[in-house]
Amino acid sequence: MNAAIIFTLLLVLMLTGMPISISLGLTVLTFLFGFTEVPLESVALKLFTGIEKFEIMAIPFFILAGNFLTHGGVARRMINFASSMVGHWYGGLGLAGVLGCALFAAVSGSSPATVVAIGSILLPAMTKAGFPKSFGAGVITTSGALGILIPPSIVMVMYSVATNTSVGALFMAGVVPGIALAGVLGGVTWYRARKFGYPRLPKATWGERLKAFRASAWGLLLIVIVMGGIYTGMFTPTEAAAMSAVYAFFVAVFVYKDMKLKDVPKVLLNSANMSAMLLYIITNAVLFSFIMTNENIPQALADWMLGNGLGMITFLLAVNVILLLAGNFMEPSSIVLIFAPILFPVAMKLGIDPVHFGIIMVVNMEVGMCHPPVGLNLYVASGITKMGITELTVAVWPWLLSMLVFLGFVTYVPILSTWFPRMLGMI
Numbered sequence: 001m002n003a004a005i006i007f008t009l010l011l012v013l014m015l016t017g018m019p020i021s022i023s024l025g026l027t028v029l030t031f032l033f034g035f036t037e038v039p040l041e042s043v044a045l046k047l048f049t050g051i052e053k054f055e056i057m058a059i060p061f062f063i064l065a066g067n068f069l070t071h072g073g074v075a076r077r078m079i080n081f082a083s084s085m086v087g088h089w090y091g092g093l094g095l096a097g098v099l100g101c102a103l104f105a106a107v108s109g110s111s112p113a114t115v116v117a118i119g120s121i122l123l124p125a126m127t128k129a130g131f132p133k134s135f136g137a138g139v140i141t142t143s144g145a146l147g148i149l150i151p152p153s154i155v156m157v158m159y160s161v162a163t164n165t166s167v168g169a170l171f172m173a174g175v176v177p178g179i180a181l182a183g184v185l186g187g188v189t190w191y192r193a194r195k196f197g198y199p200r201l202p203k204a205t206w207g208e209r210l211k212a213f214r215a216s217a218w219g220l221l222l223i224v225i226v227m228g229g230i231y232t233g234m235f236t237p238t239e240a241a242a243m244s245a246v247y248a249f250f251v252a253v254f255v256y257k258d259m260k261l262k263d264v265p266k267v268l269l270n271s272a273n274m275s276a277m278l279l280y281i282i283t284n285a286v287l288f289s290f291i292m293t294n295e296n297i298p299q300a301l302a303d304w305m306l307g308n309g310l311g312m313i314t315f316l317l318a319v320n321v322i323l324l325l326a327g328n329f330m331e332p333s334s335i336v337l338i339f340a341p342i343l344f345p346v347a348m349k350l351g352i353d354p355v356h357f358g359i360i361m362v363v364n365m366e367v368g369m370c371h372p373p374v375g376l377n378l379y380v381a382s383g384i385t386k387m388g389i390t391e392l393t394v395a396v397w398p399w400l401l402s403m404l405v406f407l408g409f410v411t412y413v414p415i416l417s418t419w420f421p422r423m424l425g426m427i
Helices: 002-015 020-035 040-051 054-071 074-086 092-108 111-129 133-148 154-163 167-173 175-196 206-232 237-255 261-294 297-307 312-326 332-349 354-368 376-385 389-412 415-423
Strands: none
Touching: 002 020, 002 297, 020 261, 020 332, 054 074, 054 092, 054 111, 054 154, 054 206, 054 237, 054 261, 074 092, 074 111, 074 206, 074 237, 092 111, 092 133, 092 175, 092 206, 111 133, 111 376, 133 154, 133 175, 133 354, 133 376, 133 389, 154 167, 154 261, 154 332, 154 354, 167 175, 167 206, 167 237, 167 354, 167 415, 175 354, 175 389, 175 415, 206 237, 237 261, 261 297, 261 332, 297 332, 312 332, 312 354, 312 389, 332 354, 354 389, 354 415, 376 389, 389 415
8 A cells, every 4th residue: 555655656746747856755755744654863864874875976986087088088089999990890980889889888887978978979970971860870879878887887886875786796797798788789780781881981900090099098098997996806896986087087188188177167067966966866765765665565575476476587577677667757877776675675585696687777777768758868869969859769779679689688698797797706
């Protein structure tokens, strides 16, 4: 009964067009004052302890690093390097876009940042080279979603906060699926380019490739610093985030010099705005999770599923359907923070690895970012391409379909997610 009241309240508030963070907060307050006897002191305590987590500090730092990299010329150099490596294949610039997004994702941790950084440079170049605008938009919108699967990832930090799973293990678990999905998206790009006879770039010499690599080396080194530092235990994921922000500032301002010191306050302010928005969502989601746990809703759901003989396969299918439906109305941070505390206890009772379950959730978020009505990547790409959302939806469907197939593969082949962190002794 209480579960129905909570979700009805949340749904009604969301349907009014109210932001998800405020909807969550009002749902919690209404339920607290109207339907339960929970002492307000315990709510205040939970609110404080819920956001007093060291991992949360990683979020503003990764956002700041992504903003420095977006404005600091790193993306352009990564695209040049990617073009020199794969530009001579069918759909060369499109493949360079997929590879460029994968590389930029590994330093930014954010999907919208990846779409903006790579798309704003690559899409005009693709149109100029003779590619249809819809082809370029499809490549960048979907490949930009790699930003939340290839580590570091802000969404993985959110999942870690919601479920107390190791951030380091999640980051390492994203490596193999991230590379595999980049390969799938690249394969669709290559196939469609070959089918429709899209242009190819002249093959770059090894000298040109070396020159492009040297130019992008400062940006690529950040991948080594973040991943290597976490793997070797030199620093925690949160410390890696702080390190990446300082390094990104140094590279953007003093090495590439594409960004002036007078631009830094503006970048800091943008990052602070985005961080405040995410932290406000986290705060309200922590309270929502507290209410759900207090009312025993996750435990009741687990008992009901196990009592009705629903096994792991059925549960994972249901999880994918729920998360894909949620992706129609909410952005990834909200989905993870609302659904992870509900679904996670059931997954644990069924013996599903917490790291594998985290990767399933992240891949679902990726798909949600690329389809209407609230797919964040669609809106970002729309701003760059000046295409309507309906037109963009038609453009992305071949890649989106391949992502859905990949989601099924990741869901039922756990070794894809768990092999690498297990090899490193993290799980």
